[in-house]
Amino acid sequence: MNPARKTSLKLARPKSAPYVSTTNACKLCTPLGACLAFRGVENTVPFLHGSQGCATYMRRYIISHFREPVDIASSSLGEKHAIYGGSQNLKQGLQNVMSKYGPQLIGVATTCLTETIGDNVPMFVKEFQEEHGGNGHEAAMPLIVTVSSPSYHGTHMEGFHQAVRALIDRLAEPAERTASVNLLPGFGSPADIRHIKEIMTDFGLTAIILPDISETLDGPILATYARIPAGGTPLADIKIMSGSQATLEFGATLKNQDTAGKLLETRGGGTLYQVGQPIGLRETDFYFGLLEVLAGRPTPIKHVLERGRLLDALVDGHKYVFGKRAVVYGEEDLVVGLTAFLAEIGIHPVLCASGGDSGYLKEAITAVTADLLPNPPQIRGGVDFYDIAQEAGSLAPDLIVGHSKGYHLARRWKIPLIRVGFPIHDRFGGHRILHLGYRGAQQLLDRIINAILAKKQEDSPVGYGYL
Ligand code: SF4
Numbered sequence: 113m114n115p116a117r118k119t120s121l122k123l124a125r126p127k128s129a130p131y132v133s134t135t136n137a138c139k140l141c142t143p144l145g146a147c148l149a150f151r152g153v154e155n156t157v158p159f160l161h162g163s164q165g166c167a168t169y170m171r172r173y174i175i176s177h178f179r180e181p182v183d184i185a186s187s188s189l190g191e192k193h194a195i196y197g198g199s200q201n202l203k204q205g206l207q208n209v210m211s212k213y214g215p216q217l218i219g220v221a222t223t224c225l226t227e228t229i230g231d232n233v234p235m236f237v238k239e240f241q242e243e244h245g246g247n248g249h250e251a252a253m254p255l256i257v258t259v260s261s262p263s264y265h266g267t268h269m270e271g272f273h274q275a276v277r278a279l280i281d282r283l284a285e286p287a288e289r290t291a292s293v294n295l296l297p298g299f300g301s302p303a304d305i306r307h308i309k310e311i312m313t314d315f316g317l318t319a320i321i322l323p324d325i326s327e328t329l330d331g332p333i334l335a336t337y338a339r340i341p342a343g344g345t346p347l348a349d350i351k352i353m354s355g356s357q358a359t360l361e362f363g364a365t366l367k368n369q370d371t372a373g374k375l376l377e378t379r380g381g382g383t384l385y386q387v388g389q390p391i392g393l394r395e396t397d398f399y400f401g402l403l404e405v406l407a408g409r410p411t412p413i414k415h416v417l418e419r420g421r422l423l424d425a426l427v428d429g430h431k432y433v434f435g436k437r438a439v440v441y442g443e444e445d446l447v448v449g450l451t452a453f454l455a456e457i458g459i460h461p462v463l464c465a466s467g468g469d470s471g472y473l474k475e476a477i478t479a480v481t482a483d484l485l486p487n488p489p490q491i492r493g494g495v496d497f498y499d500i501a502q503e504a505g506s507l508a509p510d511l512i513v514g515h516s517k518g519y520h521l522a523r524r525w526k527i528p529l530i531r532v533g534f535p536i537h538d539r540f541g542g543h544r545i546l547h548l549g550y551r552g553a554q555q556l557l558d559r560i561i562n563a564i565l566a567k568k569q570e571d572s573p574v575g576y577g578y579l
Pocket residue numbers: 141142143162165166167169222223224225263264
């Protein structure tokens with residue numbers, strides 16, 4: 113990048129306005145993450161205890177990325193409930209969901225409002241079950257799992273992980289030891305989940321994946337609308353997760369959190385392996401090495417060949433990417449994986465940023481890049497897009513890697529945005545982007561190189577037909 117451009121890249125907060133709050137957040141709302149996790153469970157309806165506005169915002173976000181109809185029920189609180197509490201609306205809402213959807217499970221997430229007024233949701237749910245479950249109606253009563261998810265405390269990833277933990281807490285029972293492997297994949301795309309299922313099958317491993325959004329958020333077209341989409345982790349499988357031989361939990365920054373994997377371990381769920389998302393060559397190598405141990409067999413030839421093709425592409429593409437500078441932002445674990453991948457293909461990540469603030473972002477990035485980068489990147493947790501713009505202004509990036517919310521920066525800086533993660537509102541097929549495994553690394557590499565080539569063509573006064 114031309115150094116003369118550096119100063120024009122800065123996007124400073126207005127000087128007259130003192131900093132008072134997050135502006136243009138680089139994270140999403142906590143209960144939205146919980147709803148996404150609940151959506152990956154069989155015959156389940158996500159339910160927000162809060163206002164219609166929260167549910168509408170979340171539906172809009174999720175639908176514009178996944179391009180699927182997504183129902184999120186709501187207790188539809190108004191002003192008076194902020195004073196008198198939302199107990200009656202919650203119970204009425206649960207009753208409505210039961211009669212309209214007939215789900216096996218309702219996943220209830222709280223919102224900023226209901227956490228602020230202090231609604232005791234577990235108690236309300238208990239009352240509801242006592243009021244409606246008696247008189248021979250027990251069989252019709254769905255399971256109800258609650259999660260506390262105030263959005264002023266955390267990001268959508270905290271909501272996601274807490275919902276998965278709540279599901280295990282509520283459903284997992286003591287079980288006979290089996291050869292199954294639990295896989296807690298965190299938040300990937302449906303394409304990612306399909307791919308890790310394929311890998312487990314190829315290794316001959318029986319996997320219980322929680323949550324499984326591969327069909328529920330990317331299903332086939334139907335002749336008639338299904339109120340609850342097919343797919344999702346079967347409830348019967350969640351019940352026996354504590355009998356599995358091991359649990360794999362994706363998340364390089366989950367170290368200090370009370371996760372679903374740790375809970376399963378205390379309930380006898382075999383050995384817990386907390387690993388980074390298998391993004392890029394080395395993290396995928398590590399993951400496949402672990403699967404070799406668990407499956408007791410070498411990596412299947414299909415994946416050996418995919419790895420070989422990836423290496424070939426890395427050699428072919430090195431001249432295009434070497435020395436390029438990148439800004440990476442998004443969910444913490446995705447940022448860790450993408451940073452590792454960029455570093456190993458020869459791109460220098462100059463700023464790694466997230467709205468999440470686990471406190472482990474720096475440690476996790478250092479662990480995966482220490483021997484790859486002569487100059488460590490700037491690493492920032494708990495930031496918004498103003499912070500990112502200010503930091504990146506002097507770093508002269510050639511490209512940025514993240515979700516659609518960074519588009520305004522890419523446009524301002526006239527550099528390519530490589531769209532990954534969630535949300536992707538301004539392109540088609542965001543939910544089919546593959547990030548994981550050798551195949552995902554191959555596809556990411558192709559997209560990055562093609563974006564760099566397209567930029568070169570656009571910037572050229574004559575254009576090139578052969579690059
Ligand atoms: S941030 Fe709070 S108020 Fe806004 S949509 Fe999320 S839960 Fe509702």
